[in-house]
Amino acid sequence: MTATLEELIAKKEALEVQISELIAIERTKAITEVLALVDRHTLTKEELFGPSDYKSRNAAKSASEVKYKDPVSGETWNGVGIPPVFLRGRDKKDFRV
Numbered sequence: 001m002t003a004t005l006e007e008l009i010a011k012k013e014a015l016e017v018q019i020s021e022l023i024a025i026e027r028t029k030a031i032t033e034v035l036a037l038v039d040r041h042t043l044t045k046e047e048l049f050g051p052s053d054y055k056s057r058n059a060a061k062s063a064s065e066v067k068y069k070d071p072v073s074g075e076t077w078n079g080v081g082i083p084p085v086f087l088r089g090r091d092k093k094d095f096r097v
Contacts, residue, residue, distance in 0.1 A: 068095040 003011075038048070046052070066076040070086035076097075077084050087095060 066097055068092060069097050070095060 037043075064078045064080065067079040068077045068084075068087065069075070070084070073086065075084055075086055077087065083092075
């Protein structure tokens, strides 16, 4: 008595449906238990998951320190990006802060 391929596929699909239903039930139970524990012990989100890094991700980036300065105009450059006009054709060492 060997089952046909179609019969085995039908059994597999029925089992997958049962598994999905049981997973949903177990998840609901687990969430209910966790929420009850959080409520009973008055736990905060930070205590459970640590501090939020939202502020650090969205905080304004601080400007890097000035590395070069034109003594005549007072213009500065931090060494990032396109060099300013006052450095063209000159040695950067002469303008180092």
